[in-house]
Amino acid sequence: MIKLVSEIFADIGYLLLLINCILLGKNILKKAKPYKVFFAYNLTMFIIQMTSKVLFTLKMNNLFLSHFYFVFQFLLLSYFYYVLLEVQFQRKIIRIALPTTLLLLSIHYAIEPELFFAFNLFEVFISTLPIVVFAVFHLYNLLNKEHYFYYTTIGLLIYLYGSTFLFLSYDLIMIVGDKQTGKYTWFFNICLYVVYQLFILKDLLKQRKNGIRT
Amino acid sequence: MESELEIIKVFTFTFFAFIAMALVLILFFYYSRKKIVAQQLETKNLEIAHQKQMLQTVIQTQETERERIARDLHDGISSKLNVVSLNSHLLKTPNLSVAEIEDITNNINDLTSKALENSRQIAHDLFPPVFDKFGLKAGIEELIVEFKSTNKFEVSFSNELNLDLLTKEQQLNFFRIIQELLNNTLKYAQAKKVSIKFMRLSKFNALIYKDDGIGFKNSNVKKGMGLTNIESRVSFLKANYLIKTSPNNGFEINITF
Numbered sequence: 001m002i003k004l005v006s007e008i009f010a011d012i013g014y015l016l017l018l019i020n021c022i023l024l025g026k027n028i029l030k031k032a033k034p035y036k037v038f039f040a041y042n043l044t045m046f047i048i049q050m051t052s053k054v055l056f057t058l059k060m061n062n063l064f065l066s067h068f069y070f071v072f073q074f075l076l077l078s079y080f081y082y083v084l085l086e087v088q089f090q091r092k093i094i095r096i097a098l099p100t101t102l103l104l105l106s107i108h109y110a111i112e113p114e115l116f117f118a119f120n121l122f123e124v125f126i127s128t129l130p131i132v133v134f135a136v137f138h139l140y141n142l143l144n145k146e147h148y149f150y151y152t153t154i155g156l157l158i159y160l161y162g163s164t165f166l167f168l169s170y171d172l173i174m175i176v177g178d179k180q181t182g183k184y185t186w187f188f189n190i191c192l193y194v195v196y197q198l199f200i201l202k203d204l205l206k207q208r209k210n211g212i213r214t
Numbered sequence: 215m216e217s218e219l220e221i222i223k224v225f226t227f228t229f230f231a232f233i234a235m236a237l238v239l240i241l242f243f244y245y246s247r248k249k250i251v252a253q254q255l256e257t258k259n260l261e262i263a264h265q266k267q268m269l270q271t272v273i274q275t276q277e278t279e280r281e282r283i284a285r286d287l288h289d290g291i292s293s294k295l296n297v298v299s300l301n302s303h304l305l306k307t308p309n310l311s312v313a314e315i316e317d318i319t320n321n322i323n324d325l326t327s328k329a330l331e332n333s334r335q336i337a338h339d340l341f342p343p344v345f346d347k348f349g350l351k352a353g354i355e356e357l358i359v360e361f362k363s364t365n366k367f368e369v370s371f372s373n374e375l376n377l378d379l380l381t382k383e384q385q386l387n388f389f390r391i392i393q394e395l396l397n398n399t400l401k402y403a404q405a406k407k408v409s410i411k412f413m414r415l416s417k418f419n420a421l422i423y424k425d426d427g428i429g430f431k432n433s434n435v436k437k438g439m440g441l442t443n444i445e446s447r448v449s450f451l452k453a454n455y456l457i458k459t460s461p462n463n464g465f466e467i468n469i470t471f
Binding site: 121122125128129132133136139140143144161164165168169171172175176 | 217242
């Protein structure tokens with residue numbers, strides 16, 4: 001039952017992601033740089049998720065794709081906020097955090113290369129925390145300004161907080177519980193993803209209504 | 215045993231991860247509060263500066279007005295009375311012919327009536343008696359007649375409100391605002407038509423003043439004394455105002471109350 005509901009939700013999530021990609025991609029060349037980067041992010045996520053779905057259907061191991069997912073999410077969202085943020089101090093933090101994180105991840109994989117085919121807690125955390133910080137920077141900057149990528153950032157924060165909790169607890173559940181319990185984690189994660197996509201959609205529709213910055 | 219160790223490892227990791235993420239949020243709230251308070255302080259300071267500026271303008275206007283009254287009194291009355299006093303002294307001169315006496319008395323008569331007329335004019339300028347006796351509507355109508363007599367522009371006036379419901383003080387403020395607006399139009403606007411409307415909008419009453427003159431750039435207008443005066447009167451009325459103008463597109467001010 002939970003599996004079926006999860007799959008339906010997952011498909012809704014993919015559909016929303018596709019809609020967001022289309023909305024973002026329309027006239028993309030004329031749009032401001034943050035839109036371009038955000039479009040690249042959404043498109044990459046869409047491709048990774050579709051590949052993962054295909055591999056899953058073919059009953060192949062798709063766990064290694066999660067690394068691409070997290071690393072690309074980290075890279076593209078870092079760049080997205082780098083373009084979006086205007087305060088020099090914050091941009092400097094991104095400039096420092098980005099290579100540091102990549103370096104840490106490389107060291108980690110160099111020490112334990114077998115983790116590449118497993119689910120990596122350290123990777124989840126280290127690639128999420130900087131994004132959370134950058135997103136919070138953006139919210140802070142928006143305090144006295146017109147909302148720009150506001151809902152996207154809020155949705156992202158909800159998703160990152162929720163999904164990090166789920167990913168981290170997944171390992172615990174897998175040790176203590178059984179596979180069936182793990183499905184709940186998966187279900188909640190899917191729900192969060194749908195919420196995140198809805199937030200992005202709201203932002204895009206709002207910007208469409210108000211005229212997009214070019 | 216191994217699984218227990220694994221649990222502890224994962225658990226510790228999860229715990230610290232969450233502390234770190236919570237810390238980010240706490241810092242965010244802390245700095246946001248700081249930023250908001252600073253912002254509020256800045257707004258308040260701006261407000262105070264604005265009020266100070268308005269007060270200064272009020273004082274300045276008062277001074278110019280005093281200067282003007284002093285000049286009017288000096289030019290229009292004192293100088294004439296001086297001549298009258300001189301002339302009356304002349305009357306004391308012995309052996310004056312009838313013709314000379316006649317001449318001097320005529321002169322005195324003439325000057326006193328002029329001084330009288332001037333003093334009436336000064337009093338009228340300071341506070342129009344029609345306004346005092348018959349209220350705002352009559353005051354405005356008289357004002358319009360005066361401005362029309364300059365032959366610079368046409369003025370139309372319409373009123374849907376019962377202006378007598380306003381207090382005397384409010385009426386005076388509106389009167390002064392309209393006077394100031396007409397003065398501005400006369401001085402700067404090169405307008406052909408002016409319209410003054412008191413109307414009932416859905417939720418508010420409004421005074422709408424329009425001219426078809428040369429207008430000005432609203433965005434970076436450095437408020438002169440005239441506009442600041444209007445602004446302070448509007449704030450006395452607890453009303454709001456909106457100015458719509460741009461070069462060559464006339465001028466419009468909506469005061470809602």
